[in-house]
Amino acid sequence: MTVGTKADWDEPKQVTKFPRAIPDAELSFLQRVRPDIPLKDLREMLLKWWIETMKLGTQKYGCVRELYFLRTSVDCNPRYPEALARSHSGRWWIDIGTAFGQDARLPVLDGWPSNRMLASDLTPDLWEAGLSLYPNPHNIKYITANVLTSGPSAEHLEAFRGSAEVVSSNLVFHTLSKEGVDGMLSAILNLLVPGGLLLGSCAACIEARQWTEYDPGRWLHSQKSLRQAFETAGFDQVIIEPFDLPEGHNDHGKIGIRFSGLKPCSASAEHAASAEHAASAET
Numbered sequence: 001m002t003v004g005t006k007a008d009w010d011e012p013k014q015v016t017k018f019p020r021a022i023p024d025a026e027l028s029f030l031q032r033v034r035p036d037i038p039l040k041d042l043r044e045m046l047l048k049w050w051i052e053t054m055k056l057g058t059q060k061y062g063c064v065r066e067l068y069f070l071r072t073s074v075d076c077n078p079r080y081p082e083a084l085a086r087s088h089s090g091r092w093w094i095d096i097g098t099a100f101g102q103d104a105r106l107p108v109l110d111g112w113p114s115n116r117m118l119a120s121d122l123t124p125d126l127w128e129a130g131l132s133l134y135p136n137p138h139n140i141k142y143i144t145a146n147v148l149t150s151g152p153s154a155e156h157l158e159a160f161r162g163s164a165e166v167v168s169s170n171l172v173f174h175t176l177s178k179e180g181v182d183g184m185l186s187a188i189l190n191l192l193v194p195g196g197l198l199l200g201s202c203a204a205c206i207e208a209r210q211w212t213e214y215d216p217g218r219w220l221h222s223q224k225s226l227r228q229a230f231e232t233a234g235f236d237q238v239i240i241e242p243f244d245l246p247e248g249h250n251d252h253g254k255i256g257i258r259f260s261g262l263k264p265c266s267a268s269a270e271h272a273a274s275a276e277h278a279a280s281a282e283t
């Protein structure tokens with residue numbers, strides 16, 4: 001499949017087949033969510049669902065139009081076990097830019113309390129389309145919110161300020177401008193409790209640059225520049241590590257980065273009041 005430019009993907013598409021070979025191994029998360037359905041039927045169900053989903057015009061992201069959301073990302077992060085080990089905190093795990101929600105569903109399957117998992121995205125389209133693929137028996141809470149804006153709306157992430165033990169965000173940073181990534185890091189710091197953990201992944205480049213060949217409005221960080229962005233925002237104990245992007249996405253020096261960092265504990269005074277405010281966000 002040719003990636004093309006973002007403008008090539010702004011309209012709904014009629015499709016009849018998957019855009020690439022999907023090995024059985026990639027259906028393992030779907031199998032875990034739908035254990036009642038045999039693999040062959042699951043594949044057929046996925047194809048029908050995929051054809052309908054592509055008619056919605058939701059394919060402007062590569063991970064969507066090439067079904068990379070079948071693979072979970074969060075468990076590939078070296079700090080995933082550390083994130084799960086915080087499940088007794090009684091605080092929230094917030095997955096930002098959740099799309100179909102696989103990285104919000106996996107921690108719940110792995111033991112994170114479902115009533116403390118929040119999935120959030122800029123638009124509800126993908127979450128809603130995803131419900132017929134990944135049912136939501138655990139009633140994971142979802143809100144539509146732009147992580148880059150703030151305001152008093154009850155539906156807004158602002159209601160969760162200072163209440164997240166863990167924030168995850170996979171494949172979102174590279175959809176933003178450089179300033180957007182800075183804004184998102186600072187918004188995530190506001191959501192985390194002191195000592196709270198951010199973990200996630202993004203597409204990146206050997207040398208930081210605009211993603212000119214696809215969408216010049218997007219910024220590709222390098223390992224070095226993303227570390228700097230984390231440290232400038234105020235994160236501690238930052239871990240940045242590269243991984244190989246799938247074939248067809250690793251041209252022009254592009255790589256993947258898994259990242260994580262902690263909100264410093266010294267911010268505790270500033271956030272004590274907002275943690276109380278978070279009680280009003282409870283379901």
Ligand SMILES: C[S@@+](CC[C@H](N)C(=O)[O-])C[C@H]1O[C@@H](n2cnc3c(N)ncnc32)[C@H](O)[C@@H]1O
Pocket residue numbers: 061062063064068069073096097098099100103120121122123126145146147148169170171172175
């Ligand atoms: C490339 S998709 C990745 C989705 C999912 N995390 C995954 O790994 O499959 C990027 C997602 O980020 C969301 N997003 C982009 N900008 C955002 C913002 N400012 N606030 C919240 N979500 C945003 C998009 O709506 C989209 O669902």
